[in-house]
Amino acid sequence: MFLGLDLKTWFGLTVLGAIVSTLSSIFGVVLKDYFFSRSFERWKQRQTLEQLYQKFRDPLLLSARELASRTAEVLEHFPTVYLNERVLASRPEKQVENSIHDAYFQRYKLVSAVYRLSAFMAWVELYRQELTYLYSGNNVHAAKLERAVELFRSDLADGQLNHAEDWDKWRDALVFREELRAIGESLIEARGSTRTVMGYGRYCEQLEATTPNTVQRWSPVALNFFLDLEPNRKDFRKTRLKRLLVHLVELMRLIDHNSIEPYLEKVCVGLRGEVK
Numbered sequence: 001m002f003l004g005l006d007l008k009t010w011f012g013l014t015v016l017g018a019i020v021s022t023l024s025s026i027f028g029v030v031l032k033d034y035f036f037s038r039s040f041e042r043w044k045q046r047q048t049l050e051q052l053y054q055k056f057r058d059p060l061l062l063s064a065r066e067l068a069s070r071t072a073e074v075l076e077h078f079p080t081v082y083l084n085e086r087v088l089a090s091r092p093e094k095q096v097e098n099s100i101h102d103a104y105f106q107r108y109k110l111v112s113a114v115y116r117l118s119a120f121m122a123w124v125e126l127y128r129q130e131l132t133y134l135y136s137g138n139n140v141h142a143a144k145l146e147r148a149v150e151l152f153r154s155d156l157a158d159g160q161l162n163h164a165e166d167w168d169k170w171r172d173a174l175v176f177r178e179e180l181r182a183i184g185e186s187l188i189e190a191r192g193s194t195r196t197v198m199g200y201g202r203y204c205e206q207l208e209a210t211t212p213n214t215v216q217r218w219s220p221v222a223l224n225f226f227l228d229l230e231p232n233r234k235d236f237r238k239t240r241l242k243r244l245l246v247h248l249v250e251l252m253r254l255i256d257h258n259s260i261e262p263y264l265e266k267v268c269v270g271l272r273g274e275v276k
Helices: 007-076 085-089 103-130 140-157 177-185 200-207 214-226 237-255 262-275
Strands: 188-191 194-197
Touching: 007 103, 007 237, 007 262, 085 103, 103 177, 103 188, 103 194, 103 200, 103 214, 140 177, 140 237, 177 214, 200 214, 237 262
Parallel strands: none
Antiparallel strands: 188 194
C-alpha cells in the first residue's frame, strides 16, 4: 500500500498515464506534421501567388490599357479606314502626311492593333504558365484576375453570344481559347534567364521575315478578327469589341482603379448595358 492505494491500482494508473502520454505524443506529431504543415504550405502558396500577381500586374495593366485605347478608337470610327485587306497588303516606305488617310499611318494602325491584342495575350499567357502548379483560389487577387481574363477570352471565343433570332445571317469571327494562348505564346521570348514579351519592333521584324516563324503562323488568326469590319450589314464583331472594351476596363479597375482614363470610363458607361 502507498498513499492508500494498492499495487494493482498504482499499476493501472501507470498504464493509463502511459496511454495518455502516448496518445498526446501521437496527437502532437499529427498536429505538427499534418495540420501545421498543410497550413504552412497554404501560406507559402498564398505568398507565391501574391508575388506573381505583383510581378505581372504592371505589364498586364499597361497592355490592357493600350488595347482598350485602340479598341475604343475602332468603335468610335467603326469600321475604320485601316482595318482591311488593302492596307495589310500595302508596303509604304514612309509617312507622307500626318493624316489617317496616309498609307504608312494606316498600316501602322493595323499592325499595332494586332500587336496590342497579341501582346496582351502574351502577358496573360506568361502569367498563366507561372500559375500552372498553383491554385489561384488561395489568393483573392489571383482569383479575381483569373475571372476577369476569362470574361475577355469569352468575348473572342464564345460562339453563342449572339442571341438574335437571325444570328446565322450575321458576319462574325472567333478566336478560340487555344488560339488565344498560341497567339500569346508566339510573342514570348527569352532574354537571358528571364522570359518576356517581344516589343513592337521585334514583332514587325518577325511578321515580315522571309523565314517562317510563330508570329507569322498565328498573326492571321488575330487579323481575321479585325479585318474588313462591315458597317452596312450585321457584323457581330462590333458587339464583341464592345464587350472586350468593357471587360478590359473592368480588369484595369481590378488591378488599379486609378489607372482608367476618364474617356475610357465615359465610353464604357454607355456600353455596359449592351454587354450584359
